[in-house]
Amino acid sequence: MKSTRFSPVTNLSKEEVDRKWWEIGDFFRRNSLWMLMYCTGCCAIELPPAMTSAYDMERLGMGPMATPRQADVLLVTGYLSLKTLRRIVYTYEQMSEPKYVVGFGSCTINGGIYHDSHAVINQLDQYIPVDSYVAGCMPNTEAVMNGFIDLMDLIKNKKADGWKRYKENNAWYKKNQLDSLVEVNVHDEFHE
Amino acid sequence: MILLGVLVAFGGFVLQTSMGGVNRKIIARLQKRYGPKWYQEFLDIFKLLSKRATSHGWIFDFGVIMALGGIIATAMFMPVSNNIIAFPGYDNFFIFVYLIAVGMLGMAMSASGSGNPLASIGVMRALTTMLAYEVPFMVIVLTIIKLSKSSSLSAIALSQQAGGDFNWFIIALPLGGVVAFISLLGMLGKKPFETYIAPAELASGPMVEYGGKQLGMLFIMHEITVFIEVALFVHLFLGGAENLLIFLVKYFLVYAIANLVSNVFGRFKIDQVVVFFYKWILPLAIIQAVIALYLGWVI
């Protein structure tokens, strides 16, 4: 019988150790998501029922936080005019990693009811990486809660890596931003 | 001795974090919703510790380390029950008040070092609130120290236990108990004295530029600070604890009642905080001190 006392100890390789730490980290991150209270457009009206007693998102561990440095999730709720897109890009770059973006409403998917307007962008995914969408105009509050649970599942399956995509394809994202906006951090606010 | 102190600090952190989660659940049930899990605060802190944040220079990091270090040092001195004291005889009341100030100074330094004016405004409000709630509290503690002839926390707790059942200072000095409870609300930073955090007005005040591990360490600091302050109230007014179980029960009662009281209030403006404490609470404290010391009427 082979003695178990002297069998070689299997050392986990560095990637496996990293992955185990990352999995533990993902457990913490998906059970305690903090969203940035940045209500861009009309879909933001669906957030108060999700936050309060009707559909309580605190039981999922989510809660609102005031500044981008402290938040994990950026909820882009609604249409994005060019002015707002500049601030969204600036805010997204100020968040600390790992960070996730959820697009609310149809306007972030394909422009929604403002798809033929000259001042609104059509596809949010070209400018900042989006992890999941919640479709609807506007989505039902139960759909919003479903969207959050979908995001938590994505984090569990390690598919929510928008922030890695942003770092790797940074040149492509920047080119899209500069094409539409000309200048992201404007110097002259009143003539942008 | 030192190891016992570190264990007390760590145990206090675990206790308060669980209590925080349980209290969030209580408040949620009051509001007819479900509320988070009881270990939600642990998840929050560990999530923060696992993120990669930004830093604005050496003073930003150094202040956070100094803040957390000062609070851990303070927690090491705190007696938990009659038998669990890390440094018997040296747990003077003033050490707690001033070592908490070291923690606050460290946090204020690093908040201002981030370069955001909102952080400086938040620190200004925190210091002004501290000026408001400390003076009445200290007057009441002066009365207690004179009546129990010692300023060591465990000695004060023992003198209350020696007088028989329910010989607590909260019953002997009722006005003092009210004053100390309202000062406790100020110390914990709960509504209506939550002006220095002010999430939407000041973008959470001093914590505006923190993310990741610095914010996680500040949360740990806040939990341990709450533990120290509620335990201070338990020892000074509720007679300490003979063993660990009674301490847990008293701690939970104080913290839950404080939470429930603060939940129904809005937020004061900062000059309303100062005027409130100096117009209503300080005269009450003076009346209590005069009654107890100069006239000698103690229940």
Add this chain to the structure above:
Amino acid sequence: MNNIELIILVVLSLGILAYVLGKFNAKLGTVVTILGSFFVLITLGYYGFVMDPQGLDMTSNLFPSITYGFTYLGLFFGVIVAFTFSMVSFFNPFFVDKYKFSAAYSMLYLFSLAGTVGVFFTNDLRFLFFFFELVVWTSLFLIPMGDSKKAASWYYGFSALGSFSLLFAVLLIFKATGNFNVASIGTVDQYNVAIFFLLIIAAFAKLGAFPLHIWLPKVLTNSPDPITALFSGGLEKLGAFVAVLGLVKLAPVGTMISLNGYINMTTASYFIAILGSMTIVFGTLMAIRQDDAKTLLAYSSMSNGGYILVALAMMNSTALAGGLYHVIAHALASTGAFLAIAAVKHYTGTTKMKELGGMIHKMPITYLVYLIAIISMAGIPPMGGFISKWLIFQSVIDKGLIFVAIATFFGSIGSFLYVFRPLAALFLGQELPQHREKTKEAPILMLIPMLIITVLNIYTGVIPNFILGKINLVISELGLSPLELGVTDIVGLNGTLNPALISGMFGIGVAIAFVIFILLKKSKKVGLMDTYTAGNFVYTEALLHYSLDFYAPLERLYEKQINIMSNFYNSVANKVREFGAFMKYFFFSNKPEITVFFIMTIVIFLLWGDVL
């Protein structure tokens, strides 16, 4: 070289040498001041403190009428003031070129040092007054070399009041005891009340306590920067010395107040304690609203002088130890803070906080000096200010004084507010572009005294028992029982304190926090302007720097009441002027109606003088 008279004469002659050298090259004159102050410090320190029993020689050979006597009290104060003089003298070479009479500056510096040594060690009350006046006159001529000449006239007015009351007290003591010995103050048995109040007025005028405090902020703001540090750390201790003479050495004045076993103080001491607490509150409230860093620290000196007065008025050995320890701790902390501000002014030319910001990035060591100085000033462990405040709190609580306790606690917490303001507005925050090129770290000759003071600040907080042992000698000499000291503990009236333990635990806590910090992921470094601005794009640093009206909501609560005392003194000055005009109108004019009035009065008295 251990003869006091010889020390004073050497310093006086070094002063004249500094004047002569200063006429050629101002910086050379200031080097002489450095050497002179160090000479005094080393001789006093070595022969007085280190040699046990003390080896200072008190015989007076050249001027036999000036007698000297050794008291531990005098030695204690003398070493502290000499230390302050020597540390500040390092800053003289950098600032002396801006002053109009730079040669006289060095001479007056050394003359005032000689005067203070004389005050502390003389045994003859007449020469106490002489040396006291020497200090007042030399510092009087040092003040107008700074920014304003009017400040000197305020200083002169209040110091004249103090000096005259000291003179009258000296004469009354002679009438009561028959000799001019300083040691015989304790045997005074008549005119107690008058001597007490005259000495207290002299002490108040020198310390800058309420109600004789108007000169302090004006003088300290407008004097040259090294002289401000000197005033706050050294010359005000003369007032504390006179206060000790009046409050502790003199027999108690007035009836005892005792309410249910608490208070237990004489009426006069209680009155002084109330005035001291008003000084604390007033100084704190005024310091909170200042924009100029020097004025803020001047009000802080006033507030700490109030602490010393409250401690000395308690007639209790713990309080006396606390007061004397506060003299040391405050001298160190205040000198450190003023020197740091002077280093900033050396590069930027201003001390107003609304024009400065972000100095820490260029001057980190100066920042650390200032930080440790204010931790001590606010009374936070593990620095020295905590020990003295703890001792004072112990005795205030033990006597059950409620209103003095409120003022003391208020001053203690309020000091967090005003010491934090220069830290946040001047050293931290955004870096303003107009100062960015000019500022560098302070030169090495400025750094040496600042670092020495920092190390001493930490030392007085962690291991206080050596100094407390020396203070026990002073207390026993004054007739009270000494403080109980263990190896590292201090036994107060209702508790024990172990400062080494607190500092040790603080170190362990910081080590644990540091370990947690290192083990986690490294942060990304971003610039100061990359901050949360709610989506606005801000490119001007001044818009993101919060320094003006820092405590505006608190200041608005009392801004209508701040001018009461200066208005009162202005109206007193007006009344004096009117009285002079009245006299001039009646007795020194040549108007016809006055002559008619006098002729009428004389005629009436001649005719009906026996009836009236």
